[in-house]
Amino acid sequence: MAEATTEIEEEAPKKASKLPLILALVLALGGGGGAFFAIYSGMILGSDEAEMAGAGAEATKPFVAPDVAFIALDPMTISLGRASEGRHLRFTANIEVPSNQEDNVRKVLPRIVDVLNGYLRALRMEDLEDPATLVRIRAQMLRRIQVITGPDAVSDLLIVEFVLN
Incomplete structure (x- = not known):
């Protein structure tokens, strides 16, 4: 009977120690914290003072x-239109052109107004209510203006007023 108990005791597996896992976790947290501090304080990847000094040198140049x-x-x-239940859009903009193209663009200004009016009239109410689509609408209007004037005649379209009422 003594032999049977020793065999059972020998066959029982030993529990694995959790010490290596805990030690690895503590070292990982310590290393991550140290790396964060080194980068944040500027010891690694440069310092904020050097960047500010470089920015200050550029700021002294006149605009x-x-x-x-x-x-x-x-x-x-x-x-x-019908789906908007009588709502209106008030739109005002400026066109940025190179100085040497100003007279040429002024000659085709009625065409530009016509194209913009047609494009804005074709928009759905859902397009106008989402603030993120204003960038897309602006790009579409600029592209339509550049089709009329040529790509080098108009640099940008600056929206001054875009109000739904």
């Missing part, structure tokens, strides 16, 4: 305005 002109478009009020 030179680009050679552009702005052509103001007349304010437009666009009715938004």
Whole structure:
């Protein structure tokens, strides 16, 4: 009987120690914290003072305005169709053009207003209510203007007023 108990005791598996797992976790947290502190304090990957000194040197240069002109478009009020229940869009914008192209763009200004009016009239109410779509709408209008004037004649479209009422 003594032999049977020794065999059972020998066959029982030993429990694995959790000490290596705990030690690895503590070392990982300590290393992560140390790395964060080193990067945050500027010991690694440069310091904020060096970046600020470089930015200060650039800030002392005088601002030179680009050679552009702005052509103001007349304010437009666009009715938004049946689904919008009589709502209107009030739209005002400026067109940024190189100074040497200002006269050429002014000659085709009625075409530009016509294209913008047609595009804005075709928009759905859902398109206008989402603030994120304003960037897409602006890009679409700029592209339509550049089709009329040519890609080098108009630099940008600056929206001054975009109000739904």
